[in-house]
Amino acid sequence: MASALKGRLKRFEQRFERVLWRLRLVAILPVIMSLVSTVVAFVLGTLEIGKALAAFGKVDQLDKEFVAELLGAIVSGIDLYLIGIALLIFGYGVYELLISPIEAAREHDQGGGGLLDIRSLDQLKEKLVKVLVVALIVSAFKAMLTLPIKDGPSLAFFCLSVLLLALSGYLVTANGNRTVP
Template sequence: MNYPPTTSRKRFEQGFERWLWRIRLIAIVPVVMSLVSTAASFVLGTGEIFKALHKIFSGQIEPKGEAKLLAELVSGVDLYLIGIALLIFGYGVYELLISDIEAARGHDQNSGGLLDIRSLDGLKEKLVKVIIVALIVAAFKAMLSFQIKDGSSLAYFCVSVLLLAISGYLVTGGIPGSRGPK
């Protein structure tokens, strides 16, 4: 049975709904922490790249150490990609739970970009794309030091390259102009 709302019940309900609406602002904590983590990832990535460049320009490259040096450069790029994923997460949580970012909406050329997030599915889709690219970079780094000793290790290496190519194909949506996966 539905009773007509009383004044005190209605006041309680309105107060509770106001409190419920304001509690969403606690989402600022993961937003701030993801932005701080983004900055930390960028600083660490820059440090990795500077360390590798210092070795190159100072002539400290060990014999047969090119693969290790290249792995350091790739590590820097991987840290940048992780930072980008954290940035997308922070922007997405802010836009979904707190407020639209008006500065981003004011520029027509930026609409539909990587940081334009309007739904939870959009956030997940963009995060998955960046994470897959980061995994591809990490796999590339691992492949730099992969030792091919026999036929089976060569087969594993080839399968790894094929899987990386397929994942890159799927992330980009297929061949431009074709009816590939979208």
């Protein structure tokens, strides 16, 4: 009697674990949405840069304000590309971690270490943080292009912003260059 009960509990546990294992496939939804969002971000970035280049082609005379606006539009496009890259890394990482390793990526792997070489949740987090920090640096750079510097305090804030951007860039790259004894 006790062995029959143990056998039923074991079968129930095995069925439950199979259902639980298949439930991980629900993660395909954020993968698909992030990949679609990647394409949208790339298209929007391309349109933004295209509009800037079209405006440049129509200009008769270059002045400081126009150049700042033109650079701002180009930097906005680059920022959209970086957001698209972050979405691509997220989708790829979720797929690799929860659904299945992508064999095509492993075939062409030349030693690994690329942005899409994600084998753990910590690697995914680290790569996303790096790309997002670069996107924030680019956004801050765009804001700094049009920042009016009229007096000493505004110059001090501008210099502080440059220092913080340089520090954040250093911290992002310094983390990857640490050697573990």
